[in-house]
Amino acid sequence: MIAKIYSSCVLGVDAYEVTAEVDIVGGLPHFNVVGLPDAAIKESRDRIKSAIKNSGYSFPTTKIIVNLAPADIRKEGASFDLPIALSILATENVIDFSQLNDYIFCGELSLDGKIKPIRGALPIAMAMKKMGKKIFILPKKNSKEAATVKGIAVYPVSTLNEVVDFLNKKLQLNQEEMNLEAIFKRNSKYKQDFNDVKGQEHVKRGLEVAAAGGHNVLLIGPPGSGKSMLAKRLPTILSEMTLEEGLETSAIHSIAGILPDDKVIIGTRPFRAPHHTISDAALLGGGTNPSPGEISLAHNGVLFMDELPEFKRNVLGVLRQPIEDGHITIARVANTFTYPAKFMLIAAMNPCLCGYFTDPKRECHCTPFQIQNYLSRVSGPLLDRIDIHLEVPRLKYEHLTDKRRGEQSCEIRKRVDMARNIQNKRLCGHGVLFNAHLESKELEKYCVLEKEAEELLKLAILELGISARAYDKILKVSRTIADLDGKDIIEAHHISEAISYRSLDRNLWG
Amino acid sequence: MGREKKDTGNAGERIAASYLRKKGYRVVESNYRTIFGEIDIVARLAGIIVFVEVKTRTTSSLGPPYLSITKVKEKHMIKNALFYLKAHRLMNASWRIDIVSVKLDQALRVENIELIENAVEDDYI
Numbered sequence: 001m002i003a004k005i006y007s008s009c010v011l012g013v014d015a016y017e018v019t020a021e022v023d024i025v026g027g028l029p030h031f032n033v034v035g036l037p038d039a040a041i042k043e044s045r046d047r048i049k050s051a052i053k054n055s056g057y058s059f060p061t062t063k064i065i066v067n068l069a070p071a072d073i074r075k076e077g078a079s080f081d082l083p084i085a086l087s088i089l090a091t092e093n094v095i096d097f098s099q100l101n102d103y104i105f106c107g108e109l110s111l112d113g114k115i116k117p118i119r120g121a122l123p124i125a126m127a128m129k130k131m132g133k134k135i136f137i138l139p140k141k142n143s144k145e146a147a148t149v150k151g152i153a154v155y156p157v158s159t160l161n162e163v164v165d166f167l168n169k170k171l172q173l174n175q176e177e178m179n180l181e182a183i184f185k186r187n188s189k190y191k192q193d194f195n196d197v198k199g200q201e202h203v204k205r206g207l208e209v210a211a212a213g214g215h216n217v218l219l220i221g222p223p224g225s226g227k228s229m230l231a232k233r234l235p236t237i238l239s240e241m242t243l244e245e246g247l248e249t250s251a252i253h254s255i256a257g258i259l260p261d262d263k264v265i266i267g268t269r270p271f272r273a274p275h276h277t278i279s280d281a282a283l284l285g286g287g288t289n290p291s292p293g294e295i296s297l298a299h300n301g302v303l304f305m306d307e308l309p310e311f312k313r314n315v316l317g318v319l320r321q322p323i324e325d326g327h328i329t330i331a332r333v334a335n336t337f338t339y340p341a342k343f344m345l346i347a348a349m350n351p352c353l354c355g356y357f358t359d360p361k362r363e364c365h366c367t368p369f370q371i372q373n374y375l376s377r378v379s380g381p382l383l384d385r386i387d388i389h390l391e392v393p394r395l396k397y398e399h400l401t402d403k404r405r406g407e408q409s410c411e412i413r414k415r416v417d418m419a420r421n422i423q424n425k426r427l428c429g430h431g432v433l434f435n436a437h438l439e440s441k442e443l444e445k446y447c448v449l450e451k452e453a454e455e456l457l458k459l460a461i462l463e464l465g466i467s468a469r470a471y472d473k474i475l476k477v478s479r480t481i482a483d484l485d486g487k488d489i490i491e492a493h494h495i496s497e498a499i500s501y502r503s504l505d506r507n508l509w510g
Numbered sequence: 511m512g513r514e515k516k517d518t519g520n521a522g523e524r525i526a527a528s529y530l531r532k533k534g535y536r537v538v539e540s541n542y543r544t545i546f547g548e549i550d551i552v553a554r555l556a557g558i559i560v561f562v563e564v565k566t567r568t569t570s571s572l573g574p575p576y577l578s579i580t581k582v583k584e585k586h587m588i589k590n591a592l593f594y595l596k597a598h599r600l601m602n603a604s605w606r607i608d609i610v611s612v613k614l615d616q617a618l619r620v621e622n623i624e625l626i627e628n629a630v631e632d633d634y635i
Contacts, residue, residue, distance in 0.1 A: 026604040028588065030632035061558075061628050062604050 003090035003097045006133065007083035008104050009075050010120035010255055012290070012337035015127035017104075019069040020080060022087035027063035033084070035068030038076040038289060047078075047109050048085045055113035055160045057094055064088060074335065076289040079118035082107035082137075085160060086167075095167045102134040105163075106142075113160040117141035122254035125149040126247070137163060144264045145254055147176040148183065148247075178264065184246055187267030190236040194409040196229070199399030201406070203230055206390040206501055208412050211237045212419035213480030214434030216323065216345040216385055218308070220503065221392030222359040227348040228273075230392065231304045234346055235269035236409035238302070239417045245300040248340060252292050252299055270301035272343075276310040280318045290330045290337045295322050298343040308347040309377035316382050319345075323385045347386065349378070359394050387436055387473045388501040419483040435480045440472060447475045452492040460499050474498045521618045522566025523550055526610040529623055535560060544593040547586055551610075552594060559605040561591045563629075566612040576611035576626060584630045606630075 007018045031045040052059045066084050068075050083105040090097035106124065107115040121142035126149050128136060136146055136154045143156035154176040157163050165171035194204060203219070207230065210217045217234075219227045241249075250266045253259040259266070274283060274294045285293035295303055305311060322328045326342040351357040352371040357364040366374070423435055430442060438446070449457065457474065460466050466474070475490075478498035482490045527537050535553040542549040551562035563583075567575040587607050595601050607630040613622040 026602050028591070028630070028632040029606055029628050061606060063632070 001091050003087040005083040005087045005090065005097055005100060006104050007080055007106055008124040008127065008131070009073070009077070009079070010123050011073065011335065013123060013251060013255065013292075013339060015120065015124040016070075016073060017131045017133070018073075018075060018080070018083075019067075020083040020087050021067040021069060022084065022091055023065045023067075024060055024091045025063045025065065029061045030063040031066070032064070033066045033068065035066075035071045036074045037068060037080075038074065040078045041068070041075060041080055044078060044081050044084060044109075047081055047111060048088065050111040051081070051109040051113045051160055052085055052088065054111060055164075057089060057164075058092065060088065060092055064091075074289065077119060078108035078116075079106045079120075081109035082115060082160070082163070085109060086163065089164065095164055100167070102132075104128060104131070104133045104136050104138075106136075106138045107157070108139070109160060115139045115158055115160065115163075119257040120255045121146045122149070122247075122259070123251045125152060125154070126251065128152050137166075141261065143176040144178055144261075145250065145259055147178040148180040148265055150180070180265065181243070183264050184243055184267045187263050187265060188240060188246075190268055190409065192233050192236055192409075194233050194236060194412060195405040195407060197226060197233065197406060198402055199395050200226060200230065200392060203390050203392050204406065204412070206388055207234055208237060208416060209477065209480050209484065209497075209501070210234075210344070210346075210388050211412075212416045212484050213387075213423070213477065214344060214436040215387035215477060215480065216436070217347070217388045217390060218383075218386045218504070219346065219348040219390050219392050220351050220358070221348075222350060222357075222362070222394050223355045225392045225394050227392050228304075228306055231273075231302070231306075231346045231348060232271060233409065234304075234344070235271050235302050237412040237416055238269050238344070239413065239420055241267060241269055241300065249300045252296050252339065256292050256297060258297075270298055271304060272298040272301070273304040273306060276305070276307045278311070278315060280312070280315045283315055284318055284322065284328050285330055285337075285339050286332075288332065290332060290335075292339045293328070295319070295328060295341040295343060296339040299340045301343055303343045303345050305345065305347045308349040309374055313377070313379070316379060320381055320385060345386065350374075358391060361394065383504065384469060387477055389504045390501065391503050415484055418486070419480065422483045422486075423480075435476050435483070438476055438479070443472060443475050443479075447479050447490060448488070449490045449495070450492065453478075453490050453495045456492050456495050457499075460495075464499070466499070466502065470502050474502060477501055518566050518568055518614065518618065519564075521614060522612040523564045525612055525614075525620055525623065526562065526564040526566075527551055529610065529625070530562065533625065535562075539594075542590075542594060544590045544597075546589045546593060549587075549590045549594060557604070559595070559600065559603055561587065561594070561605065561607045562610055563587055563607065564610045564612060566614060568614050568616060568618070570613065574611060574624075575613060576609055576624070576629075579609060579629075587630055588632065 002023045005020045008015045009018050049059050089095050106118050117139045122145045125146035136152055140156040140158045143154050147154040155173045156176050166173050221227055246267050272294050283294050285296055322341045328341045329338045352366040353374050354366050356362040478490050478494040481494040481497050535555045537553045539552040542552055549561050550564040553560045565575040606628050609626040609629040611624045615621050
């Protein structure tokens with residue numbers, strides 16, 4: 001006898017329908033799972049056997065063949081425990097599977113028949129409409145995120161008995177309901193605010209420009225100057241997350257299994273700060289069964305790389321492509337996956353090994369060679385993708401004890417939003433969103449300089465030793481500054497501000 | 511094999527057969543010879559063919575009798591069973607392998623008897 005129960009698995013960021021077929025044939029008792037299962041699924045037979053037995057049902061003592069179709073897609077994770085167990089129970093006539101064509105079942109079983117949480121409930125729920133399924137039965141812990149998807153019914157379950165009784169209409173289950181908009185709104189508040197940071201007004205201004213134009217930023221300063229604190233507050237001045245963006249980011253977090261329980265849906269732009277010992281696979285995503293990396297978890301948000309020169313060389317190398325493309329494609333023998341990775345990069349570093357080179361109060365004891373060596377760890381091509389370099393000086397005593405609070409994030413965000421609107425209007429036909437992504441042809445078209453500004457830029461190139469590479473960056477950044485100012489033509493003071501954000505080009509040290 | 515060991519084995523198998531009958535098994539064959547060896551008992555229970563391996567011991571110095579059944583022996587049991595099924599044209603029937611573990615005292619009286627249903631699972635094919 002053959003029974004079929006439908007389930008789903010996530011590949012990359014998309015979910016696919018998977019059918020758990022069970023056939024019972026004569027022969028020596030035997031339990032085998034086919035259909036490219038991974039080790040967790042292979043082991044499921046022992047979990048399923050115990051779970052069925054300990055839930056008070058009999059486990060068939062015959063040859064059991066489980067097929068997970070389509071057979072050519074590699075399946076991973078323990079979420080097939082529940083559908084396989086149900087198919088087996090269907091062959092024993094405990095439940096009637098012919099009525100379950102609209103259902104998707106997911107869940108890991110424990111030996112006593114309890115149902116444990118799974119990964120990727122949100123993308124599965126989002127894909128159900130495409131699969132033509134209407135009812136999603138899944139572990140209680142994951143039910144909230146799935147319930148935010150409209151057009152499907154979500155039933156949370158916690159034991160195998162509950163599922164069987166529900167399917168046999170012996171038990172009424174409450175449908176999980178969530179008001180997506182309300183939750184999203186509730187979650188779209190940040191804990192931090194820019195007015196927590198004292199002083200450092202020019203850095204805040206630099207971050208405002210960066211946020212407005214989507215420019216990547218590098219903060220350079222001695223230890224304890226507040227680099228991390230400033231970086232952490234960058235998401236709060238980015239334009240508010242749209243619902244669509246929130247769902248995209250939440251889906252990636254759901255796949256990684258780190259969607260916070262209390263939040264259900266992510267409403268604030270993510271801030272990811274990987275430690276500098278991170279491997280390239282952990283940053284980009286990877287593994288034999290790929291899972292999203294830090295850059296994808298930072299999708300629609302901010303990736304903060306503290307102590308930039310301490311990162312491994314190959315890690316910094318692989319970062320270049322996703323910064324350009326906004327997504328990452330991971331090619332493995334079995335499959336190729338694409339994860340979105342649209343993030344703003346904010347990096348922080350000390351000016352030298354000891355950290356005090358630019359500090360007026362404390363002496364630096366690095367040799368010029370050491371400083372050169374330290375700075376050269378960050379490769380040119382990566383620096384090429386960072387438009388704004390900001391020096392973060394040590395805080396003065398007056399600033400530290402100042403009782404006045406700075407400007408609030410929401411006020412800065414208003415200006416950022418305005419500048420972004422101007423950009424959107426100008427760039428909507430070019431397939432780019434921000435000034436940071438302007439190509440040189442568009443640069444020429446949109447970066448019109450007034451006479452005085454042109455003179456100043458010429459002078460800067462001749463006198464300050466600014467390279468051709470930096471020329472484009474200065475144009476882009478000055479475009480953003482002019483947008484913040486609400487001006488169409490770039491003026492001299494816009495250019496001079498932009499030049500001040502290129503401290504690494506000015507050969508200040510090293 | 512020494513006389514004594516054979517006596518122990520035979521006694522164990524007799525005891526196991528009567529034990530199984532009491533449990534509702536219908537014993538079809540005992541000591542069924544195949545080219546791979548011997549099946550101690552072939553029985554039927556509710557339409558299932560049950561091949562029974564009887565393991566008898568008189569001392570517990572080596573642990574309970576069923577401990578002496580190794581993976582290699584399990585493989586042999588499966589081969590023996592398949593031989594029987596083929597010979598009797600029963601290849602599509604449901605079947606299983608049980609173990610009866612018999613502990614006797616020195617005078618060959620039953621001290622303990624234990625039935626392990628579904629003792630062998632097919633992990634080899």
